[in-house]
Amino acid sequence: MTRATILVVDDEPNILSSVRRALELESFRTEVAGSGAIALEKLAANSVDLVLVDVMMPEMSGLEFVEIARERFPEVVVVMMSGNATVETAVQATKLGATDFIEKPLSTEKLLITVSNALALDKLRDQNAKLRAAEHPEVAFLGNSEAMAQVFTTIERAAPTKGRVLITGENGTGKELVAKAIHYGSKRADGPFVRVNCAAIPSELIESELFGHEKGAFTGAQTQKRGKFELANGGTLFLDEIGDMTLEAQAKVLRVLQENELERVGGSETIKVDARVIAATNKVLPDEISKGTFREDLYYRLNVVPIHLPPLRERKLDIKLLVSHFVTIACEENGLKLKVIDDSAIAALSGYSWPGNVRELKNVVERAVILTGGKQELSSSDLQSMLPGKHFSAEFVRNTPLKELVAAAERELVTAALLANDGHVSNTAKELGLERSHLYKKMKALGIRNE
Ligand SMILES: Nc1ncnc2c1ncn2[C@@H]1O[C@H](COP(=O)(O)OP(=O)(O)OP(=O)(O)O)[C@@H](O)[C@H]1O
Ligand SMILES: [Mg+2]
Structure with a gap:
C-alpha cells in the first residue's frame, strides 16, 4: 500500500x-x-x-x-x-x-x-x-412558481444531451444545484462531477489547476498532477463563477472547448478529454463583454442552453414549499420531532427581500428550528426575530453613544451578509466590496469572530 x-x-x-x-x-x-x-x-x-x-x-x-x-x-x-x-x-x-x-x-x-x-x-x-x-441520483430541487416550472423543463430537456449549459442568477439562487441536477439526470451520472471555483484560483495557477502539469513544469511541481478537465473525463466539469476568470485563462479555456483536447503545463503530449461543461455566474455576462472583461467568443461557446434562476423575491410562491423542505431537513439533522410552520410565519418570510436568496432562507429556517428548542409550532414572531434589519429601539438609540450605534449597525449588516453567504468570508467580502483580510479584521473588531 x-x-x-x-x-x-x-x-x-x-x-x-x-x-x-x-x-x-x-x-x-x-x-x-x-x-x-x-x-x-x-x-x-x-x-x-x-x-x-x-x-x-x-x-x-x-x-x-x-x-x-x-x-x-x-x-x-x-x-x-x-x-x-x-x-x-x-x-x-x-x-x-x-x-x-x-x-x-x-x-x-x-x-x-x-x-x-x-x-x-x-x-x-x-x-x-x-x-x-447511487440511491438518490435526483438532487432535491424544488419550486412551484411558473418561473421554476420553466427551469425544470429546460433541465429535463438539456440533461440527456451533451449541450453546454450556462446558469445565471444572483447568489444563493440554486445555480450549483441546477448543475448537479443536470449531471445526475444525464448519461454521465455515474461519471465524476467536478466543480472548479474560478474565482478562488489565482490567475497564475489556473492553467495548472484546469489542465494539470508534468513533474518539474515549474518550481515546486514535484509530481505530475492531473487537471480538473482530465478529472472530469466521462463526467461533468462545473466551471463555477466563470465571470471571475481572467481574460488570459478565458483564452485557454476557449481553446479546450473548441478542440476537446489539451496539454498539461510543461507537457508535450496532447490529451483528449470528454467532459461536459456547465458554467455558472452571478454576473451579467453581456455587461462584462461590453466592459471588455469577458470574451464574447467564450460566452457563445458556453451559452448553448441558458438557464436563468430568478431571485427569490420574484418567486415568493416557492417560499412555502422550500420552508417545509428545509424544516424537514433541519429537524432530521438535529434529531428533533418534525416542527410545523404556520401561515403567519410564511407571511412574515414572504415580506422580506431575501438578498441572499434560497441559501439565506435555508439558514434562517435552520436557525429558527434550532433556536426554538422544544417548541413544536413556529409562528411569525419566531421567524421575524431571525431576519436581519430589525430597527434599534428609540431607547437604545437615546442611551447609546454614536460610535457604539454605528458599530451595532455595522455588526448587523456584516452578520446579515455572512448569513446570506453561508458564513463564507471570501464571498461576503466580495459582496461588501472589501478585501478578505479587511473583513476578517472587521469581524474581529466587531466581536463576530474571536480570533
Ligand atoms: N430550488 C431549491 N430547492 C431546494 N434547495 C435549494 C433550491 N435552491 C437553492 N437551494 C439550496 O440553497 C443553497 C444555495 O444553493 P446553491 O449553492 O446551488 O446556490 P448558488 O446559486 O450556486 O449560490 P452562489 O452564487 O452563492 O454560489 C443550497 O443549500 C441549496 O441546496
Ligand atoms: Mg454556487
Whole structure:
C-alpha cells in the first residue's frame, strides 16, 4: 500500500521537523510549509492527502487557511494543531470543514492516531457519498412558481444531451444545484462531477489547476498532477463563477472547448478529454463583454442552453414549499420531532427581500428550528426575530453613544451578509466590496469572530 502524503504547516521550524520525523518513521510521505501561503502553493503543485496545520500563525491564520484550502482543494483532508488557548478556534475550524484537531504538545502516538483516523474517515465519507448518489441520483430541487416550472423543463430537456449549459442568477439562487441536477439526470451520472471555483484560483495557477502539469513544469511541481478537465473525463466539469476568470485563462479555456483536447503545463503530449461543461455566474455576462472583461467568443461557446434562476423575491410562491423542505431537513439533522410552520410565519418570510436568496432562507429556517428548542409550532414572531434589519429601539438609540450605534449597525449588516453567504468570508467580502483580510479584521473588531 502506498502511504499517504502529508503536508505539515507551522511557523515554528521545530514543530515542522519533529512532526516530519515522526510521520516519516511511519513511512508517510511528507511536505512542510512555514506559512499558509506556502502551503497553498504546495497544495497546488503536489498531490497531498492530508494537511496538518497550526491554528496560530502570523499572516494567514489557520482558520483562514482552512477556508481557502477547503474551497480550492475540497478533496484534501485538513487536521488542525492547536495550543491550549486556541482549542475554541480549532473547533470553529471543524465547522469550516477541518476533519479533526489535535492539541499541542503533540505526542507521537496522539499524532499518528489522529492522522490515521482522519484518513480512514475521509475514505468512509467518499464511499458513503457514492452510495447516496447511487440511491438518490435526483438532487432535491424544488419550486412551484411558473418561473421554476420553466427551469425544470429546460433541465429535463438539456440533461440527456451533451449541450453546454450556462446558469445565471444572483447568489444563493440554486445555480450549483441546477448543475448537479443536470449531471445526475444525464448519461454521465455515474461519471465524476467536478466543480472548479474560478474565482478562488489565482490567475497564475489556473492553467495548472484546469489542465494539470508534468513533474518539474515549474518550481515546486514535484509530481505530475492531473487537471480538473482530465478529472472530469466521462463526467461533468462545473466551471463555477466563470465571470471571475481572467481574460488570459478565458483564452485557454476557449481553446479546450473548441478542440476537446489539451496539454498539461510543461507537457508535450496532447490529451483528449470528454467532459461536459456547465458554467455558472452571478454576473451579467453581456455587461462584462461590453466592459471588455469577458470574451464574447467564450460566452457563445458556453451559452448553448441558458438557464436563468430568478431571485427569490420574484418567486415568493416557492417560499412555502422550500420552508417545509428545509424544516424537514433541519429537524432530521438535529434529531428533533418534525416542527410545523404556520401561515403567519410564511407571511412574515414572504415580506422580506431575501438578498441572499434560497441559501439565506435555508439558514434562517435552520436557525429558527434550532433556536426554538422544544417548541413544536413556529409562528411569525419566531421567524421575524431571525431576519436581519430589525430597527434599534428609540431607547437604545437615546442611551447609546454614536460610535457604539454605528458599530451595532455595522455588526448587523456584516452578520446579515455572512448569513446570506453561508458564513463564507471570501464571498461576503466580495459582496461588501472589501478585501478578505479587511473583513476578517472587521469581524474581529466587531466581536463576530474571536480570533
Ligand atoms: N430550488 C431549491 N430547492 C431546494 N434547495 C435549494 C433550491 N435552491 C437553492 N437551494 C439550496 O440553497 C443553497 C444555495 O444553493 P446553491 O449553492 O446551488 O446556490 P448558488 O446559486 O450556486 O449560490 P452562489 O452564487 O452563492 O454560489 C443550497 O443549500 C441549496 O441546496
Ligand atoms: Mg454556487
